[in-house]
Every structure is written in C-alpha cells, then in structure tokens.
Amino acid sequence: xxxxxxxxxxxxxxxxxxxxxxxxxxxxxxxxxxxxxxxxxxxxxxxxxxxxxxxxxxxxxxxxxxxxxxxxxxxxxxxxxxxxxxxxxxxxxxxxxxxxxxxxxxxxxxxxxxxxxxxxxxxxxxxxxxxxxxx
Amino acid sequence: xxxxxxxxxxxxxxxxxxxxxxxxxxxxxxxxxxxxxxxxxxxxxxxxxxxxxxxxxxxxxxxxxxxxxxxxxxxxxxxxxxxxxxxxxxxxxxxxxxxxxxxxxxxxxxxxxxxxxxxxxxxxxxxxxxxxxxx
Numbered sequence: 001x002x003x004x005x006x007x008x009x010x011x012x013x014x015x016x017x018x019x020x021x022x023x024x025x026x027x028x029x030x031x032x033x034x035x036x037x038x039x040x041x042x043x044x045x046x047x048x049x050x051x052x053x054x055x056x057x058x059x060x061x062x063x064x065x066x067x068x069x070x071x072x073x074x075x076x077x078x079x080x081x082x083x084x085x086x087x088x089x090x091x092x093x094x095x096x097x098x099x100x101x102x103x104x105x106x107x108x109x110x111x112x113x114x115x116x117x118x119x120x121x122x123x124x125x126x127x128x129x130x131x132x133x134x135x
Numbered sequence: 136x137x138x139x140x141x142x143x144x145x146x147x148x149x150x151x152x153x154x155x156x157x158x159x160x161x162x163x164x165x166x167x168x169x170x171x172x173x174x175x176x177x178x179x180x181x182x183x184x185x186x187x188x189x190x191x192x193x194x195x196x197x198x199x200x201x202x203x204x205x206x207x208x209x210x211x212x213x214x215x216x217x218x219x220x221x222x223x224x225x226x227x228x229x230x231x232x233x234x235x236x237x238x239x240x241x242x243x244x245x246x247x248x249x250x251x252x253x254x255x256x257x258x259x260x261x262x263x264x265x266x267x268x269x270x
Binding site: 015016017018019045046048050051052053054055085086087088089090091092093094095096097098101123127130131 | 150151152153154180183185186188189190220221222223224225226227229230231232233236258262265266
C-alpha cells in the first residue's frame with residue numbers, strides 16, 4: 001500500500017473569551033480527526049496588535065503575525081471556528097486577517113478554508129466568505 | 136424666526152494609518168457642514184483594546200470605550216469614514232463597534248448612520264449596513 005501524507009489542518013479561533021464555546025469546539029477537533037488527518041491550533045488572534053499600515057511599514061510585521069503565517073503556510077487548509085458579533089465577523093478575527101493578508105508571501109493563497117461556528121446565525125460565515133472569495 | 140437646535144454629527148474613522156485618505160475626508164467634513172449642522176470627530180478606534188468579553192466582565196469597559204459612547208449618545212447621528220480591508224470592514228473598526236455594542240445604554244440605539252469611504256469598492260459599506268440593520 002502506498003504511504004499517503006496526512007492532511008494537515010490549522011485551526012483559528014475568532015473569540016478571546018475564556019470559556020468560549022467556539023474555542024471549546026476548536027479544542028475538540030484534533031481528537032475527532034480521522035487517521036490520515038491532523039488538526040492543530042494556530043496561535044491566538046489576541047496576540048496581534050490593532051492593524052496599522054504605517055506601523056507595519058515602519059517596524060515590519062509583529063512576530064505573532066509572521067509565526068501564524070508560517071503555520072498557515074505549512075498547513076493544507078485552515079478551519080475558522082468563530083462566533084458572530086453584531087451580525088458579522090468579530091473585529092478581533094478580522095484584525096488578524098487584515099494583518100496576515102498584508103504579507104508578501106500570502107499565507108492564505110490557494111488554501112482551502114472551512115468555517116465552523118457555535119453561533120446560530122450565518123452572517124459571520126457569509127462575511128468571511130466575502131473576505132476570502134474575491135470578485 | 137424660531138431658533139433651531141443645530142444637528143450634531145460625530146465622525147468615526149476606520150483606519151489608523153497616518154496619512155489615511157479616509158482620515159483626511161473626516162478632517163474635511165466640519166468645514167463643509169452647513170450653518171445649522173456641526174460635525175465633530177470621535178476618538179480613535181486605535182485606543183480600544185482587542186475585544187474580550189471575559190475582560191469586560193472582570194474589569195468593565197475601558198475609558199476609551201465609555202468616552203466614545205458618551206460622545207455618540209450626545210450626537211444626533213454618526214458618520215463612518217472607513218477604508219475597505221479585504222472586501223469588508225477593517226478589523227480595527229469592527230473591534231470598536233463590538234466594544235460599543237456591549238454597553239447597556241446602547242449608544243447607537245435609534246441613531247441615524249451615514250457611511251463614506253475613499254475606497255472604490257462598496258463591500259465594507261455593505262457589511263457595515265449588515266452590522267447596523269438588524270434582521
């Protein structure tokens with residue numbers, strides 16, 4: 001039998017709340033993965049500063065941003081597990097995406113993305129889709 | 136002639152970039168207002184920490200949040216002047232809205248909102264509309 005390389009997914013949580021239901025879902029995912037799939041958490045979007053383009057140009061990308069970008073590049077796909085805040089993507093998650101999107105070697109390029117949520121509404125997911133599906 | 140109370144608008148900028156075109160638009164607005172309208176800037180969304188519900192419950196609302204909420208309550212309407220980041224609302228602006236939306240005496244309640252942007256696209260404006268128009 002040919003050896004197949006396991007699929008590696010990286011998980012990003014859209015809430016900083018201790019006790020977040022979405023964080024709990026994210027923590028449950030690795031154990032639920034089939035044998036040929038690995039699921040590993042990314043760092044916290046809470047380690048990112050507020051996005052400021054001038055700051056980026058003056059001081060470069062913060063270490064938390066470049067480290068998460070490396071982990072995303074190394075993954076075969078990204079799973080977002082996020083609550084919905086005010087009928088849209090939490091600002092803290094969008095802020096992380098805004099930072100990551102500015103990197104020259106785009107970590108999300110060609111990367112399949114899945115979205116999960118403990119929220120009963122679908123608008124955060126719809127807006128995330130708008131963010132990632134261009135045109 | 137009866138004296139009429141001037142209409143007071145508060146302006147919130149969605150970019151932290153020094154030299155932001157949207158910040159420039161916001162700065163130009165007060166001088167363009169007609170005689171019976173005043174337009175005043177709100178504080179910077181850059182003074183808000185990343186939203187964390189647990190933090191809010193433990194330590195309460197940060198002073199930058201409560202001060203901006205008071206200024207919004209005192210206004211007759213809010214004008215957002217914001218760029219579009221990744222086909223949506225900048226994370227830094229959404230983060231500010233997420234904080235403000237948690238206050239018990241809701242500062243945006245019943246408040247007319249206008250949206251302006253130096254961006255050629257309309258998706259940030261569409262998503263902001265989704266945020267503020269419920270249901």
